[in-house]
Amino acid sequence: xxxxxxxxxxxxxxxxxxxxxxxxxxxxxxxxxxxxxxxxxxxxxxxxxxxxxxxxxxxxxxxxxxxxxxxxxxxxxxxxxxxxxxxxxxxxxxxxxxxxxxxxxxxxxxxxxxxxxxxxxxxxxxxxxxxxxxxxxxxxxxxxxxxxxxxxxxxxxxxxxxxxxxxxxxxxxxxxxxxxxxxxxxxxxxxxxxxxxxxxxxxxxxxxxxxxxxxxxxxxxxxxxxxxxxxxxxxxxxxxxxxxxxxxxxxxxxxxxxxxxxxxxxxxxxxxxxxxxxxxxxxxxxxxxxxxxxxxxxxx
Amino acid sequence: xxxxxxxxxxxxxxxxxxxxxxxxxxxxxxxxxxxxxxxxxxxxxxxxxxxxxxxxxxxxxxxxxxxxxxxxxxxxxxxxxxxxxxxxxxxxxxxxxxxxxxxxxxxxxxxxxxxxxxxxxxxxxxxxxxxxxxxxxxxxxxxxxxxxxxxxxxxxxxxxxxxxxxxxxxxxxxxxxxxxxxxxxxxxxxxxxxxxxxxxxxxxxxxxxxxxxxxxxxxxxxxxxxxxxxxxxxxxxxxxxxxxxxxxxxxxxxxxxxxxxxxxxxxxxxxxxxxxxxxxxxxxxxxxxxxxxxxxxxxxxxxxxxxx
Numbered sequence: 303x304x305x306x307x308x309x310x311x312x313x314x315x316x317x318x319x320x321x322x323x324x325x326x327x328x329x330x331x332x333x334x335x336x337x338x339x340x341x342x343x344x345x346x347x348x349x350x351x352x353x354x355x356x357x358x359x360x361x362x363x364x365x366x367x368x369x370x371x372x373x374x375x376x377x378x379x380x381x382x383x384x385x386x387x388x389x390x391x392x393x394x395x396x397x398x399x400x401x402x403x404x405x406x407x408x409x410x411x412x413x414x415x416x417x418x419x420x421x422x423x424x425x426x427x428x429x430x431x432x433x434x435x436x437x438x439x440x441x442x443x444x445x446x447x448x449x450x451x452x453x454x455x456x457x458x459x460x461x462x463x464x465x466x467x468x469x470x471x472x473x474x475x476x477x478x479x480x481x482x483x484x485x486x487x488x489x490x491x492x493x494x495x496x497x498x499x500x501x502x503x504x505x506x507x508x509x510x511x512x513x514x515x516x517x518x519x520x521x522x523x524x525x526x527x528x529x530x531x532x533x534x535x536x537x538x539x540x541x542x543x544x545x546x547x548x549x550x551x552x553x554x555x556x557x558x559x560x561x562x563x564x565x566x567x568x569x570x571x572x573x574x575x576x577x578x579x580x581x582x583x584x585x586x587x588x589x590x591x592x593x594x595x596x597x598x599x600x601x602x
Numbered sequence: 603x604x605x606x607x608x609x610x611x612x613x614x615x616x617x618x619x620x621x622x623x624x625x626x627x628x629x630x631x632x633x634x635x636x637x638x639x640x641x642x643x644x645x646x647x648x649x650x651x652x653x654x655x656x657x658x659x660x661x662x663x664x665x666x667x668x669x670x671x672x673x674x675x676x677x678x679x680x681x682x683x684x685x686x687x688x689x690x691x692x693x694x695x696x697x698x699x700x701x702x703x704x705x706x707x708x709x710x711x712x713x714x715x716x717x718x719x720x721x722x723x724x725x726x727x728x729x730x731x732x733x734x735x736x737x738x739x740x741x742x743x744x745x746x747x748x749x750x751x752x753x754x755x756x757x758x759x760x761x762x763x764x765x766x767x768x769x770x771x772x773x774x775x776x777x778x779x780x781x782x783x784x785x786x787x788x789x790x791x792x793x794x795x796x797x798x799x800x801x802x803x804x805x806x807x808x809x810x811x812x813x814x815x816x817x818x819x820x821x822x823x824x825x826x827x828x829x830x831x832x833x834x835x836x837x838x839x840x841x842x843x844x845x846x847x848x849x850x851x852x853x854x855x856x857x858x859x860x861x862x863x864x865x866x867x868x869x870x871x872x873x874x875x876x877x878x879x880x881x882x883x884x885x886x887x888x889x890x891x892x893x894x895x896x897x898x899x900x901x902x903x904x905x906x907x908x909x910x
Contacts, residue, residue, distance in 0.1 A: 337861070338854030357810070362818050369799065416795045419874040421865040539809040546805055574745050574781050579799035582818060583825045587876045590863035594849045 311495050314442075315505060318516070321441075323433045327426045328517035328600040329367070329510065330589035334359060335523055336598075337588055356524050357536050360514055364537075366582035367510050368544035371485040372503050373551040373578045374414050378489025379499045381406050386463050386493065404470055406557050408479065411486045413555045417578060418483070422592045426602035431487035432475055438468045438491050464494035504545050511537040517600065551576055615669025615713060618642035624655050624727075626680035631655040642672040654683045654900055656907065659733065665693035668743060669713030675720045678727040678756075683834075685904055688733035691765065692717075694742040694777070714743040714779070721749065723756035728834050730900065732908040735763040735824065735882060738777035746782045753789070757832025759896065760784055761889070764800070765882045766816075766823040774823065775816040778802060786829060786872075794829055794867050794874065821857055824882040826889060831872030838895035839873045845892075860884050862892075 334340060340359070343350045385403045418424050443465055452458050468490065474480040485506070492502035515533055518524040524532075554573045571577075580586060592602055620638035624631055631653045638644040643660040659674065666672070678684045694715050723729050729750070738744050750758055762782055767773025779801040786794045802815050819825070830839055846864040860879040867873060875892075879885045890909035897905035 333851075336851055336853050337858065338856045342856050358813070358817070361807075361810070361813055365803075413792070413795070416792045417797065419794055419796055419865055419867070420863075424865075536810065539807050543805055543807050574747065574783065577797065579781070579797040581799050581801075583798060583800075583827075583876060584819060584822065584861075584878060587861050587863040587878055590865050590876070591849075591851065591861070594846075594851045596850045596852050 308497060308501060311497055312501065312505060315492070315495075315497075316509065316512075318512070320437060321433065322437060323426075323430045324509070324513045325516065326601040327430065327513065328521070328602060329363060329426070329514060330423075330585055330592065330602070331359060331363075331514055331517050332521060332598055332600045333588045333592040333595060334585075335521060336595050337591070339588070340523060352524055353528055353532065356515070356518055356528075356532060360511055360532065360536060361540060362582050362585055363514060364507060364511050364540050364544055365547075366580060366585055368507055368548040369551070369581050370417065370578045371414075371506070372544075372548040373553040374410060374483070374485035375489045375492075375503050375506055376499055376549070376551070377410055377553045377555060378407065378486040379493045379502050380489075381410070382464075382467065382490045382493035383499070385467060386460055400467060400470060403467060404474065406555075407471060407486065407490070408474070409557065410553060410555045411481055411483050413553055414483045414486060415481050417580075420586060420590045422602050423589055424483075427484040428481050429601075431482040431484040432472075434484070434487040434491045435468055435472050435475065435482060438494060439465070439472065442495060460496075468494060500545070500549060503549050504541055507541045507544055508537065511541065520599065551578060553578055615667060615671070615715075616641045618670070618672040620644055620659075620672070620674040621676075622657055622674070622684070623677045624679060624682045624684045626653060626682050629653060631682040631684070633657070638674075641666060641670055642674065652683075652901055653681065654685065654904055656685045656687060656904060659686060659688050661692065664690070665695050666715045666717070666744075667695045668715055671716045671718075673718040673720070676729070677722045677724075678729050679724045681724075681726040683728045683730065683900065685730045685732065685900060685908070687908060691734040691737045694736065694738045694744045696739060696741040696743075714745055716745045716747070718746075719748040721751065723750065723752045723758055725753040725755045728757040728759075728832065728899070730759045730896065730908075732759065732761050735765045735826070735885075736780070736782075737765045737767060738780055739767060740771075740773055740776045742777045743779040744777070744781070745779075748782075748784050750784070750786045752786065752832065755833060756788075757834035758786065758830070759835060759893070760786070760829040761826065762796075762798075762828075763824065763826035763877075763885065766819070769823065775800070775814070775819050784827075784829060786831060788831070788868075793831065793872060796827060796829065796874065798827070822861075822878040822880060824879055824885045826875075826877040826885050828875040828877075828889070828893070829867075829872065830875070831867060834899050835896070836871075838893060839870065841895060842873065842875065842892060843870070860888060862888065 340355045341349055381403060471480055475482045488506050512533060515529040519526050519529050554571060554577045618639050618641045620642045621635055623635035625634045630651060633646055633655055636644055636646060641662045643662055645658040645660060647656060721729055752758060762784055764780060766775045782798045784796045800815060842864055862877040865874050877885050877888055886909055
């Protein structure tokens, strides 16, 4: 995929108006504020500025999210990318392969569910993940009136395979066989649109952080100008650091098929060093307590 | 390495292995196997009847050092109930304290202490793992990897908790690395995989002030996680769920002294509790009260030993 195309897709995906459900998720920020963690420095009990309070929250939240979700984004992206390029090489109907991609996706998505031991986070993740699949089918598929105009057979073939895969995953979501968590669906969506794994991961982190800032503005804990300041001067270095820390991590899910052998954990895969983990137990408790708030404006 | 007879700890790190098999004989639980090697030590005070057995997991010299590795295999069979406890917190040193003066510590200073536990719980049997918290001292590196395989209708309670260090020495989340994995499988299905990683940031963010691990976990100095699953703990889960849903949080100006949360596993067949508090003692008191329903399952005498 050429870089012009990739840049254009990045512009589309970073649009804040995309109907992905992210605008109803504060990822634990609202609960953090309600429980009294926002205004005071927890170690010194001194009041701290809203800018530094928000900086701290973004750092802790982004680090925890990167460590737990990026391995799944990577594996789902790779699974999809291999299916799309393999299908390209063979150039015919690969009914059996789409079934094995689906089986691997289920294994990956189910592992994320087992590792996300938090009712509120699970609920938000599934709502946003399924919304991404719908976004692909409805928002990024080629309108039928344009389908007769074929520029490049390879591109057309790839688009067809991607549509088949996403439709199939959506069907299994409806049947209750797939949960559709955000990191796994994001990996599928971005691979289907031709983003590289690395772009996909860093954009995912950027969107997580930007969403925290939007939530903060809506909660009135930060003004819109301050949010932009943080987006430029705080989020940028943090996304880079977390990419360094986490882009090489893998989920460790066990692939059941041979076409994607590389996805199986290698013998030297030490999950205590290269696997997903939760790094912020405080954030975990506060996110789970979201529903206990007497009044709230977000869903998570 | 079998240095059970040696009174002086070996200067090198040690590999210890242990095995516990609990079976039923009449209405008594019988430890048909119980063995261990240095630095792991197992102790069973007596059989309590009612198909319940208690085993203490100890480490020689009161702690583990960098490079120590222990592996404990546990089987709970024949509808018995096994309670695994520790005596005092599990202390993890960077190096063995007695040796600090005489030997250069650099040789083993970067080594990780690893404790593994592989548990099988048969149908209608139960395991209650209720140790004291882990305390990692300054610069220590600790990995704890625990897998629990349950047959249908088996029950389990897993308590896993950590303190911020030796507060008398001013330690406050200053260990290097703590990694704890608890995986629960029921039949072929993985119902929960909790992985907690606490470590100092590996790379400094140039543009921002340093943010140590301590700041991320403040103001609390103890975090606990409990996984419960199975028919024997169903009523305890229901009681806690009801209590949890009744909580209504109004906007606060500062964090509470204790926080807890509950999430469900497999539509309420199990749950995950998380607790954090300013003081370890407060977490202990909270756990002791909140899990007191287990006293009905284990007998009050046995339950009392868990949170002394």
